[in-house]
Amino acid sequence: MLKRPIIIDTDPGIDDAVAIAIALFSEELDVKLITTISGNVGIDKVTRNALKLLKYWNKEVPVAMGASTPLIRQPEDASDIHGASGMEGFDFEEPTNELLLKENAVNAMYRVIQESETPVTLIPIGPLTNIALLLKVYPEVKSNIQEIILMGGSVSRGNKGVMSEFNIHVDPEAAKIVFDSGLPIVMAGLDVGLKALVLPEDSAKLEHMNATGKMLHSLFKRYRGGSMKTGLKMYDSCAIAYLLKPDLFEAVDTFVDVELNGSLTAGTTVVDLKGYLGKPSNAKVCIDVDPERFREWLLDSLRKCN
Template sequence: MNKKSVIISTDPGIDDAVAIALALFSEQLDVKLICPIFGNVSLENTKANTEKLLTLYGKAPRVVLGSRRPLLRKSINASEVHGKTGMDGYSFPEPTISTEQSLTAVAAMHEVVNQTEGKTTLIGIGPLTDIALFIHLYPQDLEKIEQIVVMGGSLGRGNYGVLSEFNFAADPEAAKMVFDSGLAIQVAPMEVGRQAKVMPEVSEKIKELGKIGDMFYQLFSKYRGGSFATGLSMYDALAIGLVLNPEMFEIVNTRVEIETTGALTAGASLIDLKGYLKLPANAEVAISVDPKQFEKWFVESIAKTL
């Protein structure tokens, strides 16, 4: 079976840790490059967390350091959700993986895309700064991109601003550049992540799935993306789910516009489900996920880490 080549831009973050594992242990994906970026916590922490995770996973894809800040704005973070370091709650082994810093993540993306036979999928589960820069700096590479798969945006209200979801609020201009690129895009918005909950009984199953399952269980106990007792939202895992198991989603083809000029609404995603904007579709948007199918896929995928 030919594996799908992917590049992951990520800001781990507890749900990023899960998404990275789902991708690395999938028989369907070849993770060519991981680029830690600012976001949930500082770049120093997302770099360190990526190195810790890959060491624990026993995987060694190429890792190149991403952007430290947004294109135009001041950085924000989500340490109140993920903890100060982004990986509080588990004692990781000393990292044996090192992150390249002699070139930019964007230059590394260019190298990988051109060295890869066939097309590459870009997966963005943090701010979209590096993917936007890649689109801007290497337009000649875009014909080699199969699609961009994103966790971000919201169908309605936000979780950072009144109308803005965190990943898009972290760099609205970058998100706009991505959606204006003309590339094939799939999106899992915030509300779908809230449907894809890991319930307490599922956490208990995961705890028994070896050292990686136990690590997730320990991190879940510190994660504030929901409640350990009433269910945790697995936002970033949905991007991997869109690539590997799209059948569990209801997906619509529609227009997504990103607000960049609003004084109070920067980063808001206008997902035009009713055609108000009278603009052609530019993205496939997941509007729901089957919770039972997600749970089955999620547990089975983590079991592959054994």
């Protein structure tokens, strides 16, 4: 079976770790590159976290460090959710830098995409700064990008601003560049992330499942994306879930823009479900997910990990 080549752009991040695990151990995916972006915590920490995960799983995927700040705005993080290191709660071995490329993320993505014999799918599960820079610096890569499946945005309200989801809120200018790119885009945002839960009984199963499950169970005890009692939100896994199992989701083709200037609403994804703006669709937006089937898929996927 021909594996689908993907690049994961990430800011690990506890729910990022789940998404990366599923992608790395999937028989359908070929993770060509992991690029890091400042988001949940700063760029040095998220890059170390990516290397820690790869060492834990004994996977040799190259890592390229990306942008340390948004395009224009001051950086913000989510250390209140993920802990000071970004992956609090498990004692990882310190990684070496063998997998860390000297190239920055944008140049590494450009090279991997251009060298690929089949179009590459981009999976950004953090702020979109690296992807925006790639598309601006090297617009010729568009011809060898199959699609962008991103975790970010919201059809309704926000989790960082009143109306804005964290990944878009942190760098709305970058998000606007991506949505305006003309590439096929799937937006798996807050609306599905809030329903994509790991419930307490699932967490209990993870602890005794395998080494990955044990590690994630430890991280979940420190994760503030929900609670161990009521369920933990697996936002980033929704992007991988859509890639591998799109029938879990209800998705609609629509026009999406990003608010840049509103003093109360900057970073809001304006999802024009009713067609008020009269603009052609530029994204497929996930508006619902089957929670029970998602949980089954997630646990089945994690069982395949080491």
